[in-house]
Amino acid sequence: MKAYIWSLPTRVFHMMFAAFILAAIISGDEDNLLNIHASLGYAIGILVIYRIIWGFIGPQYSRFSDFPLSMKELKEFASNIFNHKKYAGHNPAASFVMLSMLIVVVLTVATGVLTYGIQEGRGLLGFLNTPYFKEMDLFEEVHEFFSTLLLVLIAAHLGGVAFDRLIDKKTDTLGSIVNGHKNIEASSVTLNWFQKLFSLFALVLAAGVLFYSLFFNSVLTKSSYNEISYEKEHPAFVAECASCHTLYPPHLLSRESWSKVMDTLDDHFGDDASLDDTTRLSIKEYLLKNSAESSSKESAFYILKSLKENEDIIAVTQTSYWKARHQGIDKNIFSSNEIKSKANCKACHSDIEKGLIEDSNIKIPKTGA
Numbered sequence: 001m002k003a004y005i006w007s008l009p010t011r012v013f014h015m016m017f018a019a020f021i022l023a024a025i026i027s028g029d030e031d032n033l034l035n036i037h038a039s040l041g042y043a044i045g046i047l048v049i050y051r052i053i054w055g056f057i058g059p060q061y062s063r064f065s066d067f068p069l070s071m072k073e074l075k076e077f078a079s080n081i082f083n084h085k086k087y088a089g090h091n092p093a094a095s096f097v098m099l100s101m102l103i104v105v106v107l108t109v110a111t112g113v114l115t116y117g118i119q120e121g122r123g124l125l126g127f128l129n130t131p132y133f134k135e136m137d138l139f140e141e142v143h144e145f146f147s148t149l150l151l152v153l154i155a156a157h158l159g160g161v162a163f164d165r166l167i168d169k170k171t172d173t174l175g176s177i178v179n180g181h182k183n184i185e186a187s188s189v190t191l192n193w194f195q196k197l198f199s200l201f202a203l204v205l206a207a208g209v210l211f212y213s214l215f216f217n218s219v220l221t222k223s224s225y226n227e228i229s230y231e232k233e234h235p236a237f238v239a240e241c242a243s244c245h246t247l248y249p250p251h252l253l254s255r256e257s258w259s260k261v262m263d264t265l266d267d268h269f270g271d272d273a274s275l276d277d278t279t280r281l282s283i284k285e286y287l288l289k290n291s292a293e294s295s296s297k298e299s300a301f302y303i304l305k306s307l308k309e310n311e312d313i314i315a316v317t318q319t320s321y322w323k324a325r326h327q328g329i330d331k332n333i334f335s336s337n338e339i340k341s342k343a344n345c346k347a348c349h350s351d352i353e354k355g356l357i358e359d360s361n362i363k364i365p366k367t368g369a
């Protein structure tokens with residue numbers, strides 16, 4: 001006998017949830033995909049809220065009250081694993097994994113939005129960057145912890161599906177993901193118009209938010225940092241310090257490092273960059289005032305941390321932070337004709353001379369190397 005177990009909205013939810021989470025996992029590792037990652041996060045957030053509500057107002061087998069979540073049932077299920085009682089909806093093991101997954105997804109999305117706001121100054125919680133930037137490490141670690149836990153649960157989920165397929169092909173649980181039907185003795189579900197309308201609204205909303213966030217610059221991904229016009233703020237800084245190389249934003253070095261740079265211009269990385277004292281002191285004052293200590297940006301925070309390990313450093317490219325962020329880039333790319341030196345930051349960071357180093361603006365140019 002065939003029974004209709006998973007209604008269309010449940011199945012569409014499942015497909016979207018799986019696809020968005022997969023894409024979020026892939027995009028999570030790449031800095032320049034951060035906006036895509038965050039957009040997926042919002043959409044997953046809507047999906048998970050929908051699924052939780054669906055767990056209360058959905059059809060029978062989708063309801064949490066239908067999940068066999070008692071220890072007794074789990075024990076019985078485990079001890080008869082090869083010949084367990086048939087469940088039309090989720091079996092006890094699957095129910096525990098599903099519920100854990102939903103909870104962990106909520107926590108992953110929540111800590112993701114927090115990290116995006118606190119570390120990057122972006123998105124709905126971008127305003128939390130200024131007050132909490134000193135905790136950016138902590139939030140990132142907690143977000144990574146939950147996403148790792150989610151990976152473990154996904155593995156358990158897939159393992160369960162594979163195992164079920166091995167021991168019980170007849171019920172066709174795998175097929176029910178696509179067509180909703182299981183070969184099982186059970187009552188079929190039907191949806192009322194409210195359930196249909198609510199699902200349509202929620203699932204379209206999730207897809208719509210993803211699209212909107214990906215293609216429009218909105219509060220969902222907007223940076224809370226403004227471009228800085230150094231030309232306006234300090235024309236001499238631009239005139240004197242951008243002629244031989246990229247204009248380094250002041251927040252990329254500490255007060256101490258800038259002091260050393262500005263007090264040794266006559267022997268500046270092998271060049272003579274000396275200035276008259278009035279100009280030199282004025283630029284120095286500007287750099288000290290806007291140094292890493294006075295910034296809540298991610299780069300400033302981590303550069304300061306690196307400089308604490310070695311206080312003699314006066315080059316951004318010598319900090320352990322800079323090295324770590326660029327270690328994946330082939331050395332030949334830096335020495336290529338198009339880039340020439342690793343100090344030529346603007347070749348890859350088109351916004352750096354406006355005081356921003358946004359992940360979405362990182363682009364390594366094509367080189368002959």
Ligand code: HEC
Nearest residue numbers: 240241243244248269271272273314315316317318341343
């Ligand atoms: C006459 C050319 C010249 C001028 C003018 C000049 N620099 Fe430099 N600067 C260099 C060279 C050459 C390097 C080494 C870059 C490299 O590694 O390729 C350098 C490196 C730097 C670095 C370290 C970059 C890194 O590797 O992280 C900083 C910081 C810096 N300069 C700041 C300044 C400031 C501030 C001014 C303005 C007061 C200035 N420079 C003016 C030639 C110049």
Ligand code: HEC
Nearest residue numbers: 030031298299316317325342343344345347348357362364
């Ligand atoms: C050849 C291209 C290239 C050059 C030149 C380059 N970068 Fe980068 N930079 C990258 C790439 C690619 C990343 C992202 C790496 C990753 O995915 O973690 C990056 C990441 C960064 C980050 C971390 C951004 C973040 O928010 O996580 C900072 C800060 C940074 N670069 C600063 C600089 C500075 C300062 C210079 C010049 C002294 C420089 N870069 C030169 C390619 C370059």
